[in-house]
Amino acid sequence: MKQQGLVMVFALLVLLSITVLGVSAVTSSLSQSKMAVSMQQRGLAFDAAEAAIAGVFFESEDEVLLSDETKTDPLSEARQDIIFDPSSDTMSCFDDGEWTDRFMTEGGLTTGDRHILDGSYQSATSTKSWSKTAFVREQACRGSSNVIGGSNVNCHVFIIRGCGKVSGRSSVVANTLAASVFGPASQ
Numbered sequence: 001m002k003q004q005g006l007v008m009v010f011a012l013l014v015l016l017s018i019t020v021l022g023v024s025a026v027t028s029s030l031s032q033s034k035m036a037v038s039m040q041q042r043g044l045a046f047d048a049a050e051a052a053i054a055g056v057f058f059e060s061e062d063e064v065l066l067s068d069e070t071k072t073d074p075l076s077e078a079r080q081d082i083i084f085d086p087s088s089d090t091m092s093c094f095d096d097g098e099w100t101d102r103f104m105t106e107g108g109l110t111t112g113d114r115h116i117l118d119g120s121y122q123s124a125t126s127t128k129s130w131s132k133t134a135f136v137r138e139q140a141c142r143g144s145s146n147v148i149g150g151s152n153v154n155c156h157v158f159i160i161r162g163c164g165k166v167s168g169r170s171s172v173v174a175n176t177l178a179a180s181v182f183g184p185a186s187q
Contacts, residue, residue, distance in 0.1 A: 041125065041166045045173035048121045048129035048164025051104045053177050055115060056131050056160050059102060060181075064112035071114055074100050074133045075158055075181060084134035084159055091132050093163035093172045104129035126167035134159045136178075138186055154185040 059065060060073040072080075078100040084091065091099060105119035121129035141155040158179045165172045 041169060042173060044122070044125055044127050045164035045166050045169075045171075046175065048104065048127045049162035049173050049175045050164075051121065052102065052129045052131035052162035052164065053160050053175060055102055055104045055109055055129075056133055056162075057179075058109045059113075059115060062111050065114070068112065071112075073114075074102050074131070074160075075135075075156070075179075078133040078135045078158055079156060079183075081135065084136050086136065086159070089134075091134060091159060091161050091176075093130070093132065093161065093165075093174050095132065099132040099134045099161075102131045102133070104131075121164070128163075128165045128167070130163050132161045132163070138183070141180075141182065152185050153182055155180045156183040 056074045060075045062073065065071050065073055081100060082098075084099075102115050103118050104115065104121050105117070106121065106123060107119070109115060118128070118130070121127045136157040136159055138154045138156050141153065158181070160177045160179055162175045162177070163172055164174075
């Protein structure tokens with residue numbers, strides 16, 4: 001009789017340990033799944049932020065837009081706005097109206113258009129993509145004076161922040177780029 005009771009206790013201990021292992025495996029699997037989804041969403045938001053930065057350059061190099069005197073590209077607009085001081089100013093993805101805004105949508109980028117209408121960048125996983133552009137300063141260009149040439153050309157320095165957000169998440173992924181373009185010197 002004593003041996004049958006001992007076998008039963010041993011069987012219950014084995015069953016308990018298998019249950020604990022199963023529960024911990026399920027818990028681990030769920031947390032890994034959550035981490036994978038989070039990383040995927042962060043990646044989608046980062047891609048949206050990168051696309052927003054690329055959109056600024058697309059629009060700023062758009063010959064159709066540049067030849068239309070009634071429209072301006074993001075860099076030209078930022079050049080006319082307030083000057084951004086990196087030592088004291090911040091550029092948040094949520095600053096409304098303070099910096100030049102451009103949006104990327106599912107429709108993509110089309111030549112001759114100012115991309116100022118907000119919309120979904122991607123609908124499979126609803127994602128937003130937008131950029132903020134600010135003028136920093138005008139400075140002498142560095143490099144060979146034979147190539148850059150003369151006092152009538154300076155480098156105009158801009159800060160471009162691309163922002164991406166996946167709906168349902170409170171966080172925004174941002175990437176910032178400093179860009180310098182040749183432009184006429186201010187007199």
